[in-house]
Ligand SMILES: NC(=O)C1=CN([C@@H]2O[C@H](COP(=O)(O)OP(=O)(O)OC[C@H]3O[C@@H](n4cnc5c(N)ncnc54)[C@H](O)[C@@H]3O)[C@@H](O)[C@H]2O)C=CC1
């Protein structure tokens with residue numbers, strides 16, 4: 001898709017605004033990010049040279065609470081992308097009724113090219129650069145693509161050093177030994193699974209009669225594939241950035257997880273001799289995976305995977321967006337006209353930020369929950385909000401995505417009205 005990701009993302013807001021009693025002022029305010037910060041992060045590389053990496057943090061809106069959102073390390077990170085991701089976080093947090101606004105951060109780099117020590121210096125340098133912009137009551141960080149709990153631990157530690165006090169609640173998704181929550185590592189995939197379990201039976205879809213393809217095999221995709229496999233769904237295709245594998249009988253997901261953890265890419269699994277007893281794994285490209293004849297398609301990698309150019313080839317009847325922004329607005333129109341149900345990112349992948357909220361609450365109260373407590377609360381929250389979205393979609397005869405935006409917008413507009421506009425800073 002050519003053009004701005006943010007402009008495309010904003011089209012979803014425009015559609016939903018028609019259905020919500022929101023003041024023109026508040027509607028207008030939501031079309032722009034509140035604050036966008038660009039920084040340059042100097043990093044001493046292992047060979048002694050100095051490299052400067054561009055970094056970003058955007059707080060899109062904080063009417064409902066401090067900004068909340070992950071940090072992405074990827075070569076394609078731009079301000080436009082970070083603004084879009086922060087925009088989605090705003091609606092996601094409102095949709096789940098979390099007391100947070102939306103934020104996101106990122107650094108433009110290929111993390112696979114840096115050593116662990118370089119990544120640590122980079123992560124700490126990022127916090128040095130944005131320390132005055134974040135905080136447990138201001139803007140709270142978390143993991144996203146190519147960042148993980150180890151990096152969250154470094155970031156929290158660096159912030160604590162700068163503030164000269166231990167500040168666990170400034171970052172979520174930390175290692176459990178540093179105040180992380182049980183279940184945060186698996187929350188995004190598990191939350192998506194809870195949504196599928198609640199929604200698919202509405203279409204008489206059950207594990208025994210449902211095939212699934214999952215694009216992306218990281219923190220989010222791997223966990224949702226594992227949950228579905230354990231429940232008895234037939235996951236026939238999986239992929240990562242290098243391509244994927246297809247098995248008509250169903251991919252052995254635990255074996256694939258084991259393979260991925262010991263090899264850089266999944267694609268090699270199709271010809272690995274030690275896995276011969278897995279049956280007929282065939283190699284598959286990402287483009288082929290998106291067009292597979294399956295019941296459920298789960299994009300769990302990056303944005304702009306389903307576009308106006310390939311949406312027509314989609315054969316799945318149900319799409320559950322675990323990635324942020326995998327479907328362009330042009331693709332959305334095509335998919336909806338084909339009668340395909342698209343369950344949107346701001347609902348489906350909200351398990352991550354929901355358990356991040358639980359982590360923030362635990363850090364602030366000093367009382368820590370068991371894995372069961374976390375998962376029970378996650379399920380309750382995800383299913384409750386998904387049912388409300390489903391009813392809005394039925395009542396107003398709109399797509400599930402528009403219904404999700406309407407639900408979130410209702411909460412946002414209530415908060416904006418309650419706060420008042422202060423006449424947008426006019427002196428009276
Ligand atoms: N980690 C989290 O808690 C959350 C993640 N998400 C979203 O889920 C998506 C995936 O994030 P994570 O799993 O956390 O990242 P990750 O870094 O753990 O994994 C990313 C996966 O996507 C694959 N990938 C990258 N480019 C690809 C391509 N062009 N085609 C196919 N696969 C590709 C990678 O090989 C890897 O398997 C992103 O859109 C992210 O924003 C959303 C909510 C929370």
Ligand SMILES: O=C(O)CCC(=O)C(=O)O
Pocket residue numbers: 068069070071089092140141142143144172173324349350352353354356
């Ligand atoms: O856990 C969080 O705070 C945010 C996760 C995230 O970046 C997302 O939901 O896209």
